[in-house]
Every structure is written in C-alpha cells, then in structure tokens.
Amino acid sequence: MQPADAPPAADAAPAADAAGSTPVDDLMHGDVxxxxxxxxxxxxxxxxxxxxxxxxxxxxxxxxxxxxxxxxxxxxxxxxxxxxxxxxxxxxxxxxxxxxxxxxxxxxxxxxxxxxxxxxxxxxFQDTLSNFAAGVLMLVFRPFKVGDAVSAAGITGKVIEIGLFTTAFDTPDNRRIIVPNKAIAGGTIENITHHHERRVDVAIGVAYQADIDQTRDVLTAAAESLREFLIDGEGRGVQVALTDLGQSSVNWAVRFWTKADDYWGVKEQLTAAIKNQLDDAGIGIPYPTMDVNVQQSA
Structure with missing residues (x-):
C-alpha cells in the first residue's frame, strides 16, 4: 500500500532524467x-x-x-x-x-x-647543435666551396658536399670521408685550390765542386723547358735561388708559377727536367756521407 504523500513512480523518472541530463544526452534526444x-x-x-x-x-x-x-x-x-x-x-x-x-x-x-x-x-643535442652552428658559419663565411681541394681536420680531399651538420670529402685514393663540421671549423683550414695559380717549388742539392754560375744556367734552362706551363708577370717568372750551403751539398731552389690545375703534373716534369739537365752538364747530386775514423791502440 503506497503512502498518500509519495509522488507517482511515473513522475519520478523524468525528474531524475532532467537532473542527470548531459549535452550528449540532449543531442541524442534532438535537443540542440x-x-x-x-x-x-x-x-x-x-x-x-x-x-x-x-x-x-x-x-x-x-x-x-x-x-x-x-x-x-x-x-x-x-x-x-x-x-x-x-x-x-x-x-x-x-x-x-x-x-x-x-x-x-x-x-x-x-x-x-x-x-x-x-x-x-x-x-x-649539445654536440649536434655545435656541428649545426659550425655548419651555418661555414655556409655564411664560405672558407671553401664544393669542388675545392681542402686540408682540414686531418683530412685532405675534394669537397663533395657541405651540410648543416657534416661535410663530405673524397680523398685522392677515392675514399668518401664524412667529417663533423665542428671538427673543421674548430681547426686550421687550408684551401688548396682557392687561387687559380700556384707556385711550383723544387729543392735540389748539387756537389760543392760544381760551378755556381753554370749550375744557375742549367737550372734556369730546366725551368724554361716548361715554358708552356709558366705564368709570367710581376713577381712571377722563373726564379733560381741559391738557398744555403748544406753539410754535403750546395742547395738550390727552382720556382715558377703555373695554373693550380696543372700543379702536380708540372712539378713532376720540372723535377725530371732538373735531373736530366744536371746529368747532361756533368753536375753531380751528392748524398750525405759520413767519415768514420777508427783508432787502434798500440
């Protein structure tokens, strides 16, 4: 038997639904x-x-x-x-x-x-950011560019790629070496092919018995035999200089300027020309000798 003051059961449910309704419930019932x-x-x-x-x-x-x-x-x-x-x-x-x-x-x-x-x-990423900062500096100040022959971080080779973090080199024996930019920027960089001209230097020692004037003429003729490779101009041309008197030889230096692309081939040809010209002139190239004196007791 239900108490007289109790609400109808049917009316209690809607009240409960209204009190606990959510925006999702309203959307499900079409109430927007x-x-x-x-x-x-x-x-x-x-x-x-x-x-x-x-x-x-x-x-x-x-x-x-x-x-x-x-x-x-x-x-x-x-x-x-x-x-x-x-x-x-x-x-x-x-x-x-x-x-x-x-x-x-x-x-x-x-x-x-x-x-x-x-x-x-x-x-x-401390090291990575250091490499990045070094890469940005190298790209901005451009101490070298792709295609240059460079000696840096103990590596000598042709620059193939300059990235933000690393630089790629190809060595003369065709090895690909990837170097962190921090190692390059933190040391000395030698750009071998930066200039279009290079000076070829060949040092040679001759015997003390050789005439100085004759030796100078022979060395000059050896350099002039490569005239097609020479670059003339102020401070250029063939230079033959007596550098010093060594322990077993009179030392000379032969210098002239040539194109950077021809450097190694020209240096080899000049060395061979000097050797042949000295041989033809009868001027000897000495080698170090040592006198050994043996004392015998009586």
Missing amino acids: GWLVDWLKDHGPAILGALLFLVVAFFVAKTIARLASAPVRRRVDETIGLFIDRLIYYAIMVCAVLGVLQSAGVSVASFAAVIAAAGFAVGLA
Whole structure:
C-alpha cells in the first residue's frame, strides 16, 4: 500500500532524467538549444581566432619566403631553407599564443614549458647543435666551396658536399670521408685550390765542386723547358735561388708559377727536367756521407 504523500513512480523518472541530463544526452534526444546558445556566445570569437590563424599562416609564409630568398641566392640553399622554416614556425607559435591569451588562457605556463623543452633539447643535442652552428658559419663565411681541394681536420680531399651538420670529402685514393663540421671549423683550414695559380717549388742539392754560375744556367734552362706551363708577370717568372750551403751539398731552389690545375703534373716534369739537365752538364747530386775514423791502440 503506497503512502498518500509519495509522488507517482511515473513522475519520478523524468525528474531524475532532467537532473542527470548531459549535452550528449540532449543531442541524442534532438535537443540542440544549448548548442545554439553556446555558438551565439562563443561563435564570433572562434571564427575570429580561426580567421586570425589563417591570416597569420599566409603572413608567415610570405615573410619567411621574402627573408630567406636573398640567403638562398647569395649564400646557400640549405641555410636559406632553414631560415625559411625558422621564421615561419616562430610567427605561427606567436600567433597561437596570442589566440590562447585572447581566449583567457595563461600563456606563461606554455612559455615555461617551451623554455624547459628547449633547455632539455639543448643538453641532449649539445654536440649536434655545435656541428649545426659550425655548419651555418661555414655556409655564411664560405672558407671553401664544393669542388675545392681542402686540408682540414686531418683530412685532405675534394669537397663533395657541405651540410648543416657534416661535410663530405673524397680523398685522392677515392675514399668518401664524412667529417663533423665542428671538427673543421674548430681547426686550421687550408684551401688548396682557392687561387687559380700556384707556385711550383723544387729543392735540389748539387756537389760543392760544381760551378755556381753554370749550375744557375742549367737550372734556369730546366725551368724554361716548361715554358708552356709558366705564368709570367710581376713577381712571377722563373726564379733560381741559391738557398744555403748544406753539410754535403750546395742547395738550390727552382720556382715558377703555373695554373693550380696543372700543379702536380708540372712539378713532376720540372723535377725530371732538373735531373736530366744536371746529368747532361756533368753536375753531380751528392748524398750525405759520413767519415768514420777508427783508432787502434798500440
């Protein structure tokens, strides 16, 4: 038997449903009034934020392209692309943070997270970032370019590729060597083929019995026999100099300038010409000797 003051069971269920209803339940029952009200309140702000991000996207692309174009033309395509991406993402991050701040979200926590993440990444990739910084400096200041013969970090070879982190060399015996940029930028760099002309130097020692004037004429004739390879001009031409008096020979130096591409072949030909000319003139090339005196006791 039901008490007189108890509500009907059929009326209790709708009351319970109304008290426990959620936006999802309302959508399932076709009640979208709350959604319409929410869109009326927040829709303009959302549309404004989306429009702002779209405009920021195109502005970031345009600024990044304009800023990186001179670098791509005058410095390097790789570093130009890096600057393009760096500017683009920096503008977009600022745009997103601005939207969040306008929505009432505190961006201080985001800034702290970004700073902490940057610090952690910097520690984890310290060597990598050092190589990257060295690569950027080499691409900007260009101590050498692809195709140059370079001696750096204990490696001598032809530069095949200059990257942001490593540089690739091909050695004279056709080995490919990849060197971290930090090792190159932190040491002495010798660009062997930077200039189009090189001086060929050949040192030679002759016997003390040889006449100095005759020796000078013979060495000059040996150098002049390669006249097609010589480069004349101020400070150029054939130079034959008596350098010093050694322990077993009178030492000379034969020098002249030639094209850098012909250097090694010309040096070999000059060395052979000097040897042949000295032999024809009867001028000997001595070798070190040692006198040994043996004392015998009586």
